[in-house]
Amino acid sequence: MRRLMRGVSGLVGGCLLAAGTLGAQAVAITGGRVYPVSGPMIENGTVLIRDGRIVAVGAGIAVPADAQRIDATGKWVTPGIINAATNLGIVEIGAVEETVDIPARGRGDAITASHKAWEGFNPHSPLIQVTRNDGITTVGVVPGGGLVAGQAAVVDLANSTTLSDLVLRAPVWMVGDIGSKGDQVGGSRAEVLQRLRDLLADTRDYARRRADYERNQTREFAARRGDLEAMIPVLQGRLPLVLEANRASDIQSALGLAREFSLRLVVSGGAEAWMVADQLAAARVPVLVGALNNIPQSFATLGARQENAGLLARAGVPVVINGGADTFNARNVR
Numbered sequence: 001m002r003r004l005m006r007g008v009s010g011l012v013g014g015c016l017l018a019a020g021t022l023g024a025q026a027v028a029i030t031g032g033r034v035y036p037v038s039g040p041m042i043e044n045g046t047v048l049i050r051d052g053r054i055v056a057v058g059a060g061i062a063v064p065a066d067a068q069r070i071d072a073t074g075k076w077v078t079p080g081i082i083n084a085a086t087n088l089g090i091v092e093i094g095a096v097e098e099t100v101d102i103p104a105r106g107r108g109d110a111i112t113a114s115h116k117a118w119e120g121f122n123p124h125s126p127l128i129q130v131t132r133n134d135g136i137t138t139v140g141v142v143p144g145g146g147l148v149a150g151q152a153a154v155v156d157l158a159n160s161t162t163l164s165d166l167v168l169r170a171p172v173w174m175v176g177d178i179g180s181k182g183d184q185v186g187g188s189r190a191e192v193l194q195r196l197r198d199l200l201a202d203t204r205d206y207a208r209r210r211a212d213y214e215r216n217q218t219r220e221f222a223a224r225r226g227d228l229e230a231m232i233p234v235l236q237g238r239l240p241l242v243l244e245a246n247r248a249s250d251i252q253s254a255l256g257l258a259r260e261f262s263l264r265l266v267v268s269g270g271a272e273a274w275m276v277a278d279q280l281a282a283a284r285v286p287v288l289v290g291a292l293n294n295i296p297q298s299f300a301t302l303g304a305r306q307e308n309a310g311l312l313a314r315a316g317v318p319v320v321i322n323g324g325a326d327t328f329n330a331r332n333v334r
Contacts, residue, residue: 026050028063032072037079047077080137080158083323083333085242085268085288088131088139089121089155091327103145111199111223113230115150117143118170123161127327132157134331136323138168142175142242147195149175151230152242173266174234177244178254179300193253198222200261203231240264242288246271247300255283268322271301274308277315286318290333 027049034045036057046063048056063069092099101120103112118141131139137158143150153170178192187195202221206228212218213225221228233239243254246269255276258265267273270287273280280287292306305311313319323333 026064026067027070028061028067029070029072029077030063032075032077034058034077035079045077078135081135081334082138082140083131083136083330084140084320085142085152085322086139086330087142087144087327088127088157088330089123089125089141089327090117090143092122092125092127094327102143103149109223110146110195111148111227112143112146112150113148113174113223113228113234114226115143116153116170117141117150118153118155118163118167121153121155121163121166123163123166127330128157131331135334136331139330140172144175144177147176147178147192148199148227148231149177151175151239171239173240173242174231175242175244175268179243179245179247179250179269180298189250189253193257195222197257197260199231200235200257200263203228203235204261207232207235234263235261237262237264240266242266242268244268246298246304248272248275248303250300251276252279255279255285258283258285269301270308270312271296272303273317274305274311275303277312277317280312281316284318286320287312288320288322290322 029047029049031044031046034042034047034057036042042057042059045057045059046061047054048061048063048067087102090101094100101117103115121141137156139155139157140152141155142152151171152173152175154168154172155166156168157166176196178189178196199222202223205218206213206221206225209218213221223231234241241258241263243265245251245254245267251267251270251273254265254267257263265283266286266288267280268288270289271292273287273289289309289312292304292308296302296304309319309321321333323330
């Protein structure tokens with residue numbers, strides 16, 4: 001959160017200041033309704049930035065004579081907004097295949113745990129500025145497709161146009177899907193879940209018998225060596241596993257799998273999560289949840305409710321508001 005506050009101030013009414021572009025100049029955002037990370041809202045507040053860092057937030061702050069002033073009267077001033085799960089930078093035009101880097105193709109087992117989404121990130125994507133203009137300064141860049149799609153990263157949109165500077169942390173979680181049963185995954189829900197269970201069990205065996213594996217003295221495992229290696233931090237609880245699941249029964253299956261293998265589970269989507277809110281709260285499993293902006297698109301989301309996030313929070317479930325993975329709508333999280 002300190003990194004977030006240091007990096008940017010957003011005027012939700014329309015003006016965004018990326019600290020990386022301010023240089024040594026002092027900038028004062030004045031007159032707005034300021035919402036700090038912690039503490040009460042500040043009417044007619046001032047945010048003072050110097051050398052790319054926020055140095056003061058409050059009312060009645062003295063503004064240096066050499067500071068550039070930005071009048072935020074009638075606007076909200078907030079820290080940069082985070083959209084936790086997007087395809088920003090790895091999709092330009094969905095219908096043009098060479099601009100789509102979401103899935104790792106060409107593997108029939110639908111397991112690409114070694115796939116690192118950020119390595120395909122385009123720091124010069126014109127969609128980054130569109131997203132930044134609406135106050136979103138930090139995003140999660142997530143892969144998709146298959147049973148286990150790969151690893152996600154956190155990217156700072158305001159920092160630089162150099163990939164190594166943009167990536168704040170990677171990997172931050174492993175991404176999987178037990179609910180959509182896409183073409184790559186196939187099978188019944190029970191079969192999909194069993195394949196994931198086999199992968200976790202084989203990862204455990206592989207970690208114990210690496211030397212035997214190298215000597216070709218093990219049975220065939222559920223995935224390739226690189227993918228098994230990538231799954232070890234998940235099995236050890238060092239890397240969260242984010243599973244796309246919308247139907248209440250799928251969420252319950254994910255909870256059972258997490259108990260079986262002691263996983264750090266996060267549920268993504270969670271359209272019917274409100275139905276099992278007490279179980280999610282008891283397991284302390286966070287849910288990445290968005291707003292219902294259309295009619296349900298599948299039978300797995302028939303129980304979707306606009307109050308989902310509120311019902312989950314009221315039950316004690318850690319909730320992250322997500323703007324949807326779609327590249328063009330990443331800005332809509334606000």
